Amino acid sequence: MTKKAIINIVYAPQTGAPNKAFENDKGEIWRSAKYDNNKINIGMGWYSIRNPKPQDSIWVIEPFCVLEKDYEYKFVKHFKYIFTWATKAFTHKNIGDKVVKLNHPSYHHFAQPQKQMQSWVNWQNKNNEIVFIANNKSSRHHSELYSLRLQLADILHKKSKLKVSWYAQIPIKRPYYKGSIKSKQEAIKKAKFSVCTENSYDPIYTYGYFTEKMPDVWMSGTIPIYMGCHNIDDFNFPKNSYLDLRNFVKKSGKKFIINEQGLINHIESFSEQKYNNWITSIKNNIIIPQRLKQIASFSQTYEAIINKFHKDMLKGK
Numbered sequence: 001m002t003k004k005a006i007i008n009i010v011y012a013p014q015t016g017a018p019n020k021a022f023e024n025d026k027g028e029i030w031r032s033a034k035y036d037n038n039k040i041n042i043g044m045g046w047y048s049i050r051n052p053k054p055q056d057s058i059w060v061i062e063p064f065c066v067l068e069k070d071y072e073y074k075f076v077k078h079f080k081y082i083f084t085w086a087t088k089a090f091t092h093k094n095i096g097d098k099v100v101k102l103n104h105p106s107y108h109h110f111a112q113p114q115k116q117m118q119s120w121v122n123w124q125n126k127n128n129e130i131v132f133i134a135n136n137k138s139s140r141h142h143s144e145l146y147s148l149r150l151q152l153a154d155i156l157h158k159k160s161k162l163k164v165s166w167y168a169q170i171p172i173k174r175p176y177y178k179g180s181i182k183s184k185q186e187a188i189k190k191a192k193f194s195v196c197t198e199n200s201y202d203p204i205y206t207y208g209y210f211t212e213k214m215p216d217v218w219m220s221g222t223i224p225i226y227m228g229c230h231n232i233d234d235f236n237f238p239k240n241s242y243l244d245l246r247n248f249v250k251k252s253g254k255k256f257i258i259n260e261q262g263l264i265n266h267i268e269s270f271s272e273q274k275y276n277n278w279i280t281s282i283k284n285n286i287i288i289p290q291r292l293k294q295i296a297s298f299s300q301t302y303e304a305i306i307n308k309f310h311k312d313m314l315k316g317k
Contacts, residue, residue: 103296120221143202198228
């Protein structure tokens, strides 16, 4: 009988004792801040395994503009496998067979979606507010979207009828900065809209990059204002499930050209009837059928990792 694959996900910022995060009949996934010589080790980012051994792998989750070193050929070539959603960013001929496609684990906060929906705030009781929850992810890379978030917040603060609130651990010098926040869900669900762009947007560097940002807003019963995953349409979410910033934002080099009045008119014209239609759509097409769980839950992702190593064990690799 083939042994189980015992895998250690090394995440350097993590604290506390190693813990078992997932298990099935083919293997186990452990999470730890340290390398474990008795397990198969996968580093989450370059800072977790800086000097990889030939049997080690890396799990690339952050985009290029956040962790550039995770994409450097001279670094990643030393790993056995590169687990990532960013398959288009790893095209070097010598590492092509190392790349294993995994969707970003975007669904992980809400174990009981039906119960979560009961806490939603109806349109009339929501604040006339647009919420941003974003720490500083500024970057010199052309794909970054942090500067777009600031541009949008400035424009909406000055020109729209809605209140703009920005929450982050790192202060920004803006009148709408509200400080850090204890509960992301509580802040979002009281507002009518939330700008939840990914950290970057690019046909190569964000192809497949769909994180928890928009799912968190959906699961809070608030309208997402979104841009990020370049091939978002491939997920077949309902067209009215989010306000698509691509309809109002164009990029010219590193600059964003924003149709300010078009965006503001679209937001301010959102009615209670539109909101109720939106609620019905995401309930029936996303939440109740558990679309997010099917696309990229941690359990689904862990199972895919286990299956990869278990197949190697069957082949005697």
